[in-house]
Amino acid sequence: MKAFQIKKNGEPLEQVELEKPTAVGNEILVKTIACGVCHSDVHIHDGYFDLGGGAQLPTPAADLSMGHEIYGEVVAIGDTASDVSIGEKFVVYPWIGCGECEDCLSGNEHYCGPTTNKNLGITENGGYGEFVLVPDKKYLFSAGDTPDELAGSYACRGLTAYSAIQKANIKEGQNSVVIVGAGGMGLLAVKIIQAVYSINPIVVDIDDAKLEIAKSLGASHVVNSSSPEEAMMKIFEITGGATSVIDFVGAAPAFEFAYNLFGLRRGGTYVLVGLLGGQTTIQLPMVTLTARSILGSYVGSLSEMGELMELVSSGKIDPTPVEVRNISESNEVLEGMRCGKVNGIVCFTHD
Ligand SMILES: [Zn+2]
Ligand SMILES: [Zn+2]
Numbered sequence: 001m002k003a004f005q006i007k008k009n010g011e012p013l014e015q016v017e018l019e020k021p022t023a024v025g026n027e028i029l030v031k032t033i034a035c036g037v038c039h040s041d042v043h044i045h046d047g048y049f050d051l052g053g054g055a056q057l058p059t060p061a062a063d064l065s066m067g068h069e070i071y072g073e074v075v076a077i078g079d080t081a082s083d084v085s086i087g088e089k090f091v092v093y094p095w096i097g098c099g100e101c102e103d104c105l106s107g108n109e110h111y112c113g114p115t116t117n118k119n120l121g122i123t124e125n126g127g128y129g130e131f132v133l134v135p136d137k138k139y140l141f142s143a144g145d146t147p148d149e150l151a152g153s154y155a156c157r158g159l160t161a162y163s164a165i166q167k168a169n170i171k172e173g174q175n176s177v178v179i180v181g182a183g184g185m186g187l188l189a190v191k192i193i194q195a196v197y198s199i200n201p202i203v204v205d206i207d208d209a210k211l212e213i214a215k216s217l218g219a220s221h222v223v224n225s226s227s228p229e230e231a232m233m234k235i236f237e238i239t240g241g242a243t244s245v246i247d248f249v250g251a252a253p254a255f256e257f258a259y260n261l262f263g264l265r266r267g268g269t270y271v272l273v274g275l276l277g278g279q280t281t282i283q284l285p286m287v288t289l290t291a292r293s294i295l296g297s298y299v300g301s302l303s304e305m306g307e308l309m310e311l312v313s314s315g316k317i318d319p320t321p322v323e324v325r326n327i328s329e330s331n332e333v334l335e336g337m338r339c340g341k342v343n344g345i346v347c348f349t350h351d
Helices: 039-046 148-155 157-167 184-197 208-216 228-239 252-260 284-289 302-313 327-338
Strands: 002-005 014-017 028-036 048-052 055-058 069-077 089-092 131-134 177-180 202-205 221-224 244-247 269-272 293-296 322-326 345-349
Touching: 002 327, 028 089, 028 148, 039 048, 039 327, 069 131, 069 148, 089 148, 148 157, 148 184, 148 302, 148 322, 148 345, 157 184, 157 244, 157 269, 157 302, 177 184, 177 252, 184 202, 184 208, 184 302, 184 345, 202 208, 202 228, 208 221, 221 228, 228 252, 244 252, 252 269, 322 327, 327 345
Parallel strands: 177 202, 177 244, 202 221, 244 269, 269 293, 322 345
Antiparallel strands: 002 014, 028 069, 028 131, 028 345, 048 055, 069 089
């Protein structure tokens, strides 16, 4: 089978020929129909996360087919796998753990350690290859009538947005929910907040083209934060101070801007999701005096995936448009994402 792999971090992905995996036991082999391109792929490809101040968190990878937003068709089933048939199509939950540690045993497989987990497309081969081996049926979710090119995006960006939204202390009907970053994850978050809370959130970005997409998907207001003071005033006028901010960027300027959006309002919740990188300082007494919560949110649990895919497959979440590219263009697309030049959601196909 054909796959595009990282051979050395930072160097272009290479097309390789690999042996097609065989499904044994509970394993299921899926043929990749479409695989979403998540911004994390850029970091995995680079081989590090930027911690700011010149520090890096290394994430070395070699001989890896990335791709953790997999939508595929079942083509082979291990002898003990049940409740699954050849030809069925599924979204694959990629945040697979060791199955033995405390986190895995308590339903938080996605928290399994970096050296023990078996995350597809991160530590194990994923959807940048033509076929992906999934260890168990429990990781497969129906996407109903969702377009093929979009379905996989719910496995990471959709799930990450869903889990962050769950943590953001949002109340139905609020007009003071702010999403920072109108990339793929921010756009999916707009649709999910609409479905779950009947809220059209405010969306902030520094790129008007991205904001335009957010507006067309139903953001109540879109605000360009290239002039932070002006943008802040605009959001204060709309909200009187944000109550929930979900940051899908995760860079120092975005954090500083977004954290200030609460103003002196008490009890706000800030959920940090993006991994662009950097560091910042926080005035400690202000955290106490404003009774503010600052939380990190990392992907989502298997049960959250079940909840999200229930909403998706029952048609409660409006589809987001997706640009389809061939996997042979993967280096170009990753470079575009690295420079912030990719708008909306992109997926790869292998045909
Ligand atoms: Zn991802
Ligand atoms: Zn584990």
